[in-house]
Every structure is written in C-alpha cells, then in structure tokens.
Amino acid sequence: MASSAPNFSRQQLDYVRCPSCESPLLKLDDGCGVCGWTPENFLEENQEAAAPKQQSKPSKQKGCLYKYLESKKLKDGTIATYPRVIGHRESDNPNHWRWGFNWEIKVNGEWKGRSINSVPVGAIPMIKSMQNQGVPLEEIIAFIKKSKAKK
Template sequence: MSLATPEKFLEDDLKHSPLRSQGCLYQYTEIKKLQDGSTVHYPRVIGERDPENPKHWRYGYNWEEKVNGVWKGRSIGSIPYGAVPLIREMQRQSATKDDIVAFIKRAKTRTPPNSKPVLPTNAPTAVVLFAGGGGVETGMVQAGIRPVVAVEHDPSKPELSAAIAHTHHSQRL
C-alpha cells in the first residue's frame, strides 16, 4: 500500500501531455501490519523523513503507454536508493522513458557489492604476478576470468608483503 500516489496520473488534463508517456519518479512509504497488530511504515526512519534523502523513502517510477490505442499504467517499484539521484539527473536531461526504465531494470539486477560473482566452470584461467591487495583479480572475476595463482613477494619488505598477502587472501574470490 502506498501513502503517496503521483497526483500527475490522476489529473484528466494530462491525457495529451508528454508526461503521460514520460513517467515520474515518486517516493512512498509502505505500511505493514505486524503479527502483534501494530502498524509500521517502511523503510523505517528514526526522526523526521528528509524529502531529499533517498535512504528515507522507497521509490517507484510510473508511466503510461498506449497499448492497442488504450493508455495503460505501468510502474516499477522498490528502486535501489543509490539509483535515485541518477534517475533524477536523467529526467533533468530529458532522457526517454525507455532509457530510464532500462536503467532502473539494470540497477535492480546488479549484484550487491559484498556478494561474490559465480564463474562458470569453463571460465578462462590466469596467473597473476605482483598480486597486491587483490584488485586485479577482482576485475578479472568481474570480466569472467578465473585467477588460479596470485603471487605477491617483495624481499626488501617482508612485513609489507605478508600484510598484502593476508589482505589478498582474505579478499580472494
């Protein structure tokens, strides 16, 4: 359930407006009834909700498109809050609705930053010399390459090499 419905879509005078097919980004809170009977609003915020802070709201994107001569409402909800400023900028730059929707779909399907990608068993392999903290291997994995051996050794700085090797091993995918 949404507390806020974009008023733009409720007005009759928008029937021929470009906004009808362009779409709008809107913020809302979700109301949930808990098992104990209490009602809470999500996302939960301590104190006042800041209208400019994307973390204080859930966001949706609504638009209408003509299907067989009839206007149909479409929407995408639960937009990742990190994508909201970019969507606003796309709207300011007059991006098309299709570009905005494609961007939102990509943002929703991205893997979280802490999840490790799963490579197929037939992924190409590589040996990495001067491995450092593991950034090269991370990039390789994201590109679909499986690092199998990584070497980091500096005989002039054994403590530093050990610290780098420990960091690399703990970050290893």
C-alpha cells in the first residue's frame, strides 16, 4: 500500500511534533491524539521553519494517543476496514477508530519509539485526562496495560 506522506530522514522525524502541545506525532498527515490538533495547512505553516531547531526531549513526557484503521483481507478477496462503521466515519467519534499509544524512551543514549496498539476505547477519556493532569508516563502505560488485561 503506497503512502501519500512525504519521505523524511530519521533525523527529520525526530523533530516531528504537534505544533499545539509538542507531543510526538507518528505521521504529519495524522492529527494529534493528545490535544486534537488537525494538520490543516501544516506544510504551508512550516515552510518558514524548514530547518527545525534542535529540541531537547521534554522532561515530562506524556506519550501520544493516536487513532488508526485496521484493514484485513477477507476470504472472498475484499478488504474490510475495522472498526466497522455503518454510514460515514466520524473523525471525532472515538468508537469509529482503533486506538494506539506511543512514547519514546532512551536506550543506550538513543531515543527509541515504543507503542501499544488496541487501546480500549473506554480508556481513551481517562488517558487524555491523565495526560492533561501531568501523570507520569509510566503510570499511564501501566493504566493502559491494566485496561487491556480486563477484556
């Protein structure tokens, strides 16, 4: 499947952050799961910032919630997109998306991305609240893992 996102080097991707809340973004064409920022005119806004300043990692990381769709090929050859939605998929309806959570940790002096997929939809409001309250990243991750275990 071809991606419409621009190609960036690993060094450039280290600087991809939400312009609103500074949370790391997985892709430029996705919105931010933390503050709800959407990428309208993102490339136009950032043309004057073509050479991004080097930023140090925030001391209070809160991770980033992100929404995504899951595609599966069915036995008859058709592609099904999950979660299934009847009618129009609404961007602001959390039940119309699969949810993930990502963060960065430093391993041997190098920042590595980590993520948890299939975050339960019912946990999304609590995770956003924890992020807004400045709850430590480790506690948010533990909450997500615990909420996934309750299935």
